[in-house]
Amino acid sequence: MEDTIVAISTALGVGAISIVRLSGKDAIEIVNNCFEGKDLTKVNSHTINYGYIKNDEEIIDEVLVSVMKEPRTYTKENIVEINCHGGIIATNKILETMLENGARLAEPGEFTKRAFLNGRIDLVESESVMDLIESKSDEARSLAISSLKGNISNLIEEFRDNLKQLLSQIEVNIDYPEYYDIEVVTKQNIRDNLDGMKNNLNRLIKESKNTLPVKEGIKTVILGRPNVGKSSLLNALLNEDKAIVTEVAGTTRDIVEGEILLDGILLKMIDTAGIRKTANVVESIGVEKSLSLIKDADLVIVVLNNNEKLTKEDQEILEKTKHKPRIVVVNKVDLKTKLKLKEEIDNIITTSTIKNLGIEELKDKIKELFNIEQIKTKDYTYLSNSRQISLARRAYKELKQAEEALDNNVPIDMVEIDLKDAFDTLGEIIGETYSEEIIDNLFKNFCVGK
Amino acid sequence: MIRMEYDIIVVGGGHAGCEAALSSARLGDKTLLVTGNIKNIADMPCNPSVGGPAKGIVVREIDALGGEMGKNADKACIQMKMLNTKKGPAVQALRAQADKHIYPLEMLKTLNSEENLTIKEAMVEDLIVEDNKIKGIILDNNEKITSKAVILTTGTYLKADILNGKDRTPSGPHGEKRSNHLSDKLKELGFTILRLKTGTPPRVDKNIIDYDKTSLEPGDNVLRTFSFDNKAYYKVEEQVPCHLIYTNEETHKIINKHLQESSMYGGYVEGIGPRYCPSIEDKVVRFSDKERHQLFLEPESNIEEDKDYGNTIYIQGFSTSMPYYVQDKLVHSLKGLENAKILKYAYAIEYDAIDSKQLKPSLETKLVENLFTAGQINGTSGYEEAAGQGLIAGINAHQKLHNKEPLILKRNEAYIGVLIDDLVTKGIKDPYRLLTSRAEYRLLLRNDNADIRLTEYGKEVGLITDKRYKLFKDKINSINELTDLLKETRITPKKDTIKLLEKLNTSSLNEGISLYEFLKRPEITINDLSNFIELNYSDDVKEEVEIIVKYEGYIKKANKEAEKMLSLESKGIPEDIDYNDVDNLASEAREKLIEIRPLSIGQASRISGVNPADISILMVYLRRKYNDR
Structure with missing residues (x-):
């Protein structure tokens, strides 16, 4: 197959181990580029290798590959897994990190599709997956057309136009050297x-990373x-008129046990189960767990x-x-104040969950x-998901x-080869690649000919 | 069955026709070349030069495959230049000013010396087709000539009209006869006919130009050749220069004043002109902020006795469809040409072409078996593009008649491959010219390595002589030998070496390093290595090794990209596939696939309007339907 695909192949957050899987010609090389340990291009097939995954110089995790x-x-x-x-x-x-280094996010069922196309599994085994691919292809097609209109697409277009201008000028210099x-x-x-x-x-990239939480x-x-009233606070939030609670475990890229939509702001509650548990079983969540x-x-x-006293x-x-x-919530303000904070603390809210005060x-x-008001009103342009951010980083x-x-x-x-790569990568973000774009631009903007 | 008079008939004696006829005759097929006028064989009706970016590399490719254009251009060369020398090895290309008297003369000699080749002067007006298979041609006097295959290389002669201002004259270039009915016959056979247009600038008397008002554009100081035979026919110091001048305010004023009198702006043109070859009126209108446009004065021939070309200067950049009297004014507005005399007026020409999407990658038509087409009839422009197709059509007509696989060059193997793939996969809107930017693997398609890429193919087909092949093999051996030598030889931080490095203006060494690695330093050239080893190799061997070593990383990357393309290319699509049986294809994709009928998944993926999702569906379908192939 032509390119290398990657996906998280375990349900996220479920179980102690997650597996990120890559398939394709460059799989080993891509992982090796961000692996600290043995040279993976030289190890035997079907081996497990210990080491670290790095992004630039930052160590992300200790892994077995x-x-x-x-x-x-x-x-x-x-x-590579x-x-x-x-x-x-x-x-x-x-x-x-894998996306940044040249892998492409796998479509649903794509590993199975490859297994089928390469003759590894037969039709019966793959029937349901094939149906999925066919329906998804339709979806993907309409998605490719409709997604990313508007500001961000304009901004990426701006970068591409800039590169296009540069590339066509280089091209015109090459194809018409004596002008x-x-x-x-x-x-x-x-x-x-x-x-x-x-x-x-x-x-x-930086700004998008900051706003990513708001979007996602x-x-x-x-x-x-x-x-102290954690669960009642949670319940108070949940009892808001328009609050929606879902209990999804690891279906998306984040482990989210509860989602609360507050005035259009999505709060993804982490470890709500833990909070609920502590409400019944009188037991603190260990410091170590809270740290992570x-x-x-x-x-x-x-x-x-x-x-209570601090x-x-x-x-x-x-x-x-x-x-x-x-945000520091001082709860139970309906009761006598015994709490005394030692230092000045920002963002204090006082509440009474029982009397529904302060919510x-x-x-x-x-x-x-x-900055939600600001983001909403100004319609800021940001990359809206991690795939786009990874691609932008690759272009960078x-x-x-x-x-x-x-x-x-x-x-x-x-040098032009690298520039062209960046141009194509940016095109991938907005789903636009058109092979004659540069040639068209060349003739539009430069006066050449016999 | 009646005995065929010829194996292959080539219709047209231009650059495509010559290559087609020569290759089929050289491969042993009894060949007839039919042309309207023998004197016009291999004529250069437009610019007096061969080569240029991408095109020059095509000429080298033709030579590597055993074609004639490179050798012939060398014989006619009166000035040679290597272009783009400062922009990197991938885009360098040769361009020769060719003598318009000598070029056709030499080509005719070569054609005449070919045993299996007969030349006939006649106009072809119809084809003999039975059961969708070509059987021969019919001339304007109704004479029939039979053959097993026909190659149409009709250039601009199909229903050609010469345009001058509002005048439209049915005629080929130089007042030659045009073919009146052939394109109608092609239409009857099911071909889609396109109407295209091109133009050419005026020629002026070379003796009435004030050269003091121009600037000199000389050739290179090094002897160079297109052909890998390396036989030069010109002398460096005797090269004929070109001259550079510019249009000015006055020129632009005249153009604006008379704009409506030009064929183009007067609305007298039906055909689609090339984007890359705008006429001077186009340039002035579309780029109105530009104060001047450059023009090159190019000599057409050194042979003064030649009555057509002996005294003419071609004004490159000045093509126009203005009436004659305006052309006189325009030329006289130019500095240095105040008194110039136009010996041949500029004109635009309209002609019929077929839709190249109706061709297979072998250049055989999909509609009529054993009928091939090459050159401008396929919608291209340029001598080199025509010759490249002519060669491939000649080779593949031969292959077809002898039940052999066609020669289909891939996009990572040759510009000729890029050209033909573009034609049959994407089709054309305006006359197609090769550009380096059309090649996605241009780093692999270099001027220097055309022989390395293609000689084996030429040999396999049978167009490369043993002598030439041996030379090629020797070169390859030398390249490998020198590469190994560089890998094996190490330099270490010894006193003498460090001194030498200082002298070469390069940083010192901490530990030993092979010369191979050392050569990767930007400031080190291969000739610098003669300080450490004997470099008894020819310049082209040294150049090749230097490029391979210095740009190893980029070349590897390009090769890897090409491999991905090749893996898709190797996934064949059966010729009898029924696209209506493939569920879920987008309707546009389905239409395009039915029209083009790509031979591989790779080709399918290059069709505009066929999305990755469609490719995915197609691949799943193929695997389901044809299971394990």
Whole structure:
């Protein structure tokens, strides 16, 4: 098959181990590029290898990597499976790293499709999957047409136009070398152009990452000692008129046990089960567990009891969460105030879940923290999912490669290859690739001919 | 069954026809070349040059496959240039100014010396077709000539009209007879007929130009050839220069004033003109902010006795469909040409072509068995594009008659492959010209390696002589030998070596390194390595090794991309597939697939309007229907 596909092949968040699986000609090479450990291109087939997955220099997870070379594999192609620790964040990050390095997100049933096309499994085995592919293909087609209209698509188009301009000028220089009136693209020209584009693209990536929670849901965790009112706070939120609760385990890319829609803001509650459990069983969630929850969350709500003195445990929770987007809820204000905070703390809301006080304020605070009003009214342009962000990062890398090539004095016809790659990758984001785009642009903008 | 008079008849003696006739005759088929005028064989009706970006590489490819254009252009060369030398090895290409007197003369000599080839002067007006199979041709005097295969290379002669201002004259170039009925016959056979247009600039007397007002455009200082025979016929110091001038405000004023008198803007043109070859009026209108447009003065021939070309200068960039009196004004507005005399006025020409999507990749038509077409009839423009197709049509007509597999060059193997694949898969809207940007693997399709890419094919087909093949093999051996030598030879941080590195202006060494790795340094050239080893190799061998080593990473990447394409290319689609039986295809995709009937999944994926989702559905269908192949 022509390209290498990747997907998370275990239900997310279920079980201690997650598996990210790749299939295709470049599978081994792609993983090897972000693997610290043995050289995977040199290991024997059907071996398991210990090491780390890195993105740039950051270590993402400690992993076991199974390398299976074609043809004795499920798809008859090279297959690599990365066994990681099962956390949502780490698993997603590994997936994104693979996308960034050239793998493509698999369509539903695509591994099975390849197994079928390559003659690994027969029709009966694959019948249901084939039906899925056929129905999905239809969907994909309409999706490709309708998705991503509007601002973001315009913005990506802007980057592409910029590159298109540069590419057609390089092309016209090559195909019409003796047109002295046409400005010759110099390496400095390209560099100047690249600088601007790289900066803009980088900013887009960063800003998109910040707004991603708003689009995909704010991963929220409620923390606090037993009996401070976590579950009643949750219930108060749930009892809001338009609140929707779903209990989905790992069907999407995030483990979400409950989703609450508050005025159009999606809160994805993490570990609500834990909260419910602690409501019945008087048992604190261990500090260690809460630590990993904090790391995963976009928003931490720390609940304190107005009716009790600040405990060591409270203080520890406050200390551990102070660098996260955080709201401190002082609950039970209907009772006598015994709580005394030691230091100035931002974003404090006082509530009484029993009397239904302060819930509106809490909602407003959340909106304020995530600039939701601003984002809604200004219709900001951001990449809206991780696939797009990964592709934007790949495009960024390709632009960087072009720059390095320039530094090494590589001739323009080769630098152009990297630029063209970036152009195509950006096209992939908005689902637009048209092979004659550059030639059309060339004739439109340059006056050449006999 | 009646005995066929010929194996193969080639209709038309232009650049496509010559290559087609020569290759089929050389491969042993009894061949007839029919042309309207023997004197016009291999004529260059437009620019007096051969080659250029992409096109120059096509000429090298033709040579590597055993065609004639490279050798013939070398014989006629009066100036040679390597273009794009500063832009990298992938896009460099040769361009020769060719003597318009010598080029046809030499080609005719070659044709005449071919044993199996007969040349006949006549106009072809009909084809003999029985049961969708070609059986021969019918001339305008109703004479029938039978053959097993026919190759149409009719150029611009099908229903040609010459346009000048509002005047439309039914005629081929140079006042030659046009073919009045052949395109109607093709239409009757089911071909879709396109009307195309092209144009050519005026020629002026070379003796009435004030060259002081122009700037000089000389050839290169190095002797170069298209052909891998490496036989040069010109002398570096005797090259004929070109000259550069510009249009000016006055020129543009005249154009704007008389715009409606041109065929184009007066609305007298029906055909579709090439985007890359706009007329001067087009340029002035579409790029009105440009104050000037450059023009090259190119000599057409050094042979002064030649009554057509001996004294003419071709004004490249100045093609127009203005009436004669306006052309006089336009030419006289140019600096240096104030008193110039137009010896031949510019004109536009309209002609019929067929829809190239009705061809197989072998250039055989889908509608009529053993009928092949090549050159402008397929919608291309350019001598080189025509010759490349002519060669392939000649080869494949031969292959077909002898039950052999057609020669189909892939997109990663040759510009000729890109050209033909584009024609049969995408079709054309305006006359098609090759551009380097049409080739997605152009780093693999270089000027320097055309022989390495294609000589084996030429040999297999039978157009490469043993002598030539041995030369080629020797070159390959030398390349491998030198590459190995560079890999085996190591330099270490010894005192002498470090001194030498300083002298070469390159950074020092901490540990040993092979010369192969050392050559990858941007500032090091292969000739620098003669400080460490003996470099007793020819320049082309050294050049080849240098490119392979220096750009190894990029070449590998391109090869990998090409491999992906090839894997799709190897997934065949049965010729009898019924696309109406494939559920869920988008209706546009289904229509296109039925029209083009691609031979492979790879070709299918290049059809515009066929989406990845459709390809996916098609692949699942094929596997279901034809199970394990």
